[in-house]
Amino acid sequence: MTRRILDHPILGKMEDNNYVSFTFNQKGYKGLENESLAAALLANGIRTLRHHEESGSPRGIYCNIGHCYECRVSVDGQQGIRACLTPVKEGMTVESDGQLPSSKRR
Amino acid sequence: MKEDEMIICRCEEVSYEELKTTAAKYKCSARELKLRTRAGMGYCGGRSCRTMVDKIAATSANDRNRTCVSLKYQPPIRPISFKNLGG
Amino acid sequence: MDNAIIIGAGPAGLTAAVTCAEKGLDVVVIDEYMRAGGRLLGQLYEEPNGNWWNGIKESTKLYKKAVDLGVNFHLNTAVNNIENSNGIWTIYTERETFHTPSLLLATGAAEAPVPVPGWTLPGVMSVGAAQVMTNVHRVKPGERGVIIGVNVLSAAIAMELQLAGVEVASLTLPKTNQMTQDAGKPKEVLDSLLHVSHMAPSPFVRYGSKLMKNDFMKKLGVNFYPKKGVKMWDIPIQLRKAVTKIYGEDEVEGVTLATINADGEVVSGSEEHIPVDFVCIAGGLYPLAELAAVAGCPFYLVEELGGYVPLHNERMESPLEGLYVAGNITGIEGAKVAAAQGRTAGLSMAHHAGMDELDGEIKNSIEWTEQTRDNAHIQFHPEIETGRKKILQQWDAYQSNKKRSVVSNSRGGIT
Ligand code: FES
Numbered sequence: 001m002t003r004r005i006l007d008h009p010i011l012g013k014m015e016d017n018n019y020v021s022f023t024f025n026q027k028g029y030k031g032l033e034n035e036s037l038a039a040a041l042l043a044n045g046i047r048t049l050r051h052h053e054e055s056g057s058p059r060g061i062y063c064n065i066g067h068c069y070e071c072r073v074s075v076d077g078q079q080g081i082r083a084c085l086t087p088v089k090e091g092m093t094v095e096s097d098g099q100l101p102s103s104k105r106r
Numbered sequence: 107m108k109e110d111e112m113i114i115c116r117c118e119e120v121s122y123e124e125l126k127t128t129a130a131k132y133k134c135s136a137r138e139l140k141l142r143t144r145a146g147m148g149y150c151g152g153r154s155c156r157t158m159v160d161k162i163a164a165t166s167a168n169d170r171n172r173t174c175v176s177l178k179y180q181p182p183i184r185p186i187s188f189k190n191l192g193g
Numbered sequence: 194m195d196n197a198i199i200i201g202a203g204p205a206g207l208t209a210a211v212t213c214a215e216k217g218l219d220v221v222v223i224d225e226y227m228r229a230g231g232r233l234l235g236q237l238y239e240e241p242n243g244n245w246w247n248g249i250k251e252s253t254k255l256y257k258k259a260v261d262l263g264v265n266f267h268l269n270t271a272v273n274n275i276e277n278s279n280g281i282w283t284i285y286t287e288r289e290t291f292h293t294p295s296l297l298l299a300t301g302a303a304e305a306p307v308p309v310p311g312w313t314l315p316g317v318m319s320v321g322a323a324q325v326m327t328n329v330h331r332v333k334p335g336e337r338g339v340i341i342g343v344n345v346l347s348a349a350i351a352m353e354l355q356l357a358g359v360e361v362a363s364l365t366l367p368k369t370n371q372m373t374q375d376a377g378k379p380k381e382v383l384d385s386l387l388h389v390s391h392m393a394p395s396p397f398v399r400y401g402s403k404l405m406k407n408d409f410m411k412k413l414g415v416n417f418y419p420k421k422g423v424k425m426w427d428i429p430i431q432l433r434k435a436v437t438k439i440y441g442e443d444e445v446e447g448v449t450l451a452t453i454n455a456d457g458e459v460v461s462g463s464e465e466h467i468p469v470d471f472v473c474i475a476g477g478l479y480p481l482a483e484l485a486a487v488a489g490c491p492f493y494l495v496e497e498l499g500g501y502v503p504l505h506n507e508r509m510e511s512p513l514e515g516l517y518v519a520g521n522i523t524g525i526e527g528a529k530v531a532a533a534q535g536r537t538a539g540l541s542m543a544h545h546a547g548m549d550e551l552d553g554e555i556k557n558s559i560e561w562t563e564q565t566r567d568n569a570h571i572q573f574h575p576e577i578e579t580g581r582k583k584i585l586q587q588w589d590a591y592q593s594n595k596k597r598s599v600v601s602n603s604r605g606g607i608t
Contacts, residue, residue: 005331005357010237010245014331036227039330047315047444055119058443060315062116062154064322065232066225066271067303067481069149069185070116080185084322085269087227109370109437112310122308126371157305157479157500158372165371179486181274182285184225 003043022092024073037083037094038064038071049073049083050098059098072097114162115155117148125159129166136163151183194292195221195265197542198284200272200484201299203231204528205520205535207255209297212539214262218546221291222264223284225271228329229256231301232521233528235324237353249329251528275488280514294515295542298485299535302478302499302521307342307367307376310438312474316445320475324350327357335471339448340364341436342475343382345573350473351428362469365431365450367476369457376476378457379432385575437464439472448472478525478573488516493587497580498524499573506588507559509538512595517542524580525573526566533562 006014018033024041031040038061041049047060049071062070064084071083074095110123120143128142136159139145145159146152197213199206202224213220228234230252238246260266274285275296282296304319316335323334337360340347351361369377376382437459438449452463478499485503486492490511492501502523505511509519519538520531537558544551566577574580
């Protein structure tokens with residue numbers, strides 16, 4: 001089941017259909033070119049974008065417009081990139097920032 | 107999770123209890139409360155928790171002259187990556 | 194060197210850019226978002242005349258107009274710092290550094306949270322985040338959610354979610370505490386909603402507003418407020434409930450909802466579990482004024498405007514030479530007011546750049562802003578005009594004390 005709102009009573013049908021491939025934590029996904037990474041991941045059912053650096057608690061988007069820095073991921077090796085502000089491009093390699101949940105938890 | 111354990115500052119994971127206790131003990135300004143607990147001193151620069159920390163401080167501090175302030179913000183207001191700092 | 198630089202590509206910034214460009218200035222607009230429009234992008238509501246206000250369309254229109262006039266956009270670019278020396282503002286971004294004698298801060302507003310135990314779980318987001326996901330990205334924030342915090346903004350967004358086929362299980366209150374304060378008290382919330390009842394499509398709320406003129410009736414209204422709440426656009430608005438906890442292992446699985454009395458206290462034993470896959474937090478907006486603070490602009494706390502606002506006058510000038518402010522950074526209002534302020538700021542900047550004979554236009558633009566405010570369909574704060582007056586009084590006081598008060602302005606205690 002898609003999480004995309006393909007048809008909207010006021011906004012109409014979605015026009016973009018230019019899908020590109022990217023990876024998140026080594027798994028392949030498809031997103032619409034230039035939509036935000038956060039939107040592309042959520043459309044694929046992914047909410048957890050990173051884990052808190054000390055506690056390891058899972059975090060996802062909170063503000064969705066660049067204010068809260070909760071959505072930090074690594075993009076093509078560069079850390080601390082806000083997924084909610086970053087347009088998806090073909091071939092992007094995205095990784096969760098922060099501590100892996102297995103090493104320390106709650 | 108009890109209400110006291112609830113996190114106020116998401117970046118530094120500072121709890122409601124820690125903020126309440128510190129505010130009650132020192133009856134300090136919001137600025138001092140932040141320095142003592144690290145609430146609002148994390149990655150987002152306090153954008154998410156500022157209003158809440160201010161309210162907790164206002165409850166216990168005798169903040170006079172609250173209407174006119176010079177908000178103390180340190181640049182950069184967005185974290186700069188080490189790469190950019192280098193130059 | 195650019196004639197004018199504008200930080201923020203929302204309705205205020207875009208309108209200012211268009212205005213400056215029309216007056217022949219070279220204009221640069223910087224915004225950290227990937228698209229121009231700011232919070233306007235997500236807006237979608239039906240106006241009293243039956244037309245739909247479509248934020249994406251409005252944003253695109255403004256953006257195209259600016260581009261056609263030669264405005265230079267730097268989107269996806271975050272500003273780190275601004276500095277003034279010898280009348281020239283330097284703007285530091287992640288990539289480039291810009292210089293201008295005329296700088297407009299149109300950075301808009303940030304959302305104030307109401308904290309709830311469990312609110313760091315993935316799936317919990319600000320109500321504005323859900324709005325952008327739904328209307329701009331066209332991705333559902335989830336299948337079924339709860340909105341915590343009942344106010345004008347959250348009610349409007351609840352309706353937008355519903356429109357997009359996302360189920361809103363409840364629009365309800367946060368538990369009352371030091372931070373949520375009145376937002377957790379049914380009576381206070383009902384009171385604030387009565388101010389906007391003219392826009393409520395629900396006959397109950399409309400009828401209610403006439404019925405509950407005095408305090409006693411309001412209290413009654415809350416006491417007899419149906420336990421299940423009332424429905425607005427088929428969304429249950431539950432003023433006698435509060436979320437005490439958001440639960441889930443690795444992401445949101447549900448919320449604990451409790452019955453509260455008229456003062457917001459939880460009735461013990463009334464808790465129930467509501468399964469949802471997302472939660473929106475709606476604590477309202479406050480002016481995002483960090484850059485004005487970094488620049489050294491004096492601030493005033495004006496509750497009616499939504500928080501601390503940088504000192505400014507009707508011409509959108511700050512007390513600092515060549516620094517202007519417009520839009521929600523000056524107080525929380527709708528997009529149309531922000532745009533009107535943006536036009537005034539643009540004219541003031543053109544005037545600063547040496548264009549003569551703009552006084553008449555500036556005066557008209559200020560009047561237009563007031564008219565727009567009077568006709569506003571959505572008002573975030575019922576006392577907005579009082580707030581505007583307060584800041585103008587502060588401006589006058591500041592100007593007359595300027596020479597003597599250099600000391601007192603550096604004395605503030607609040608960060
Ligand atoms: S979700 Fe807040 S910065 Fe990306």
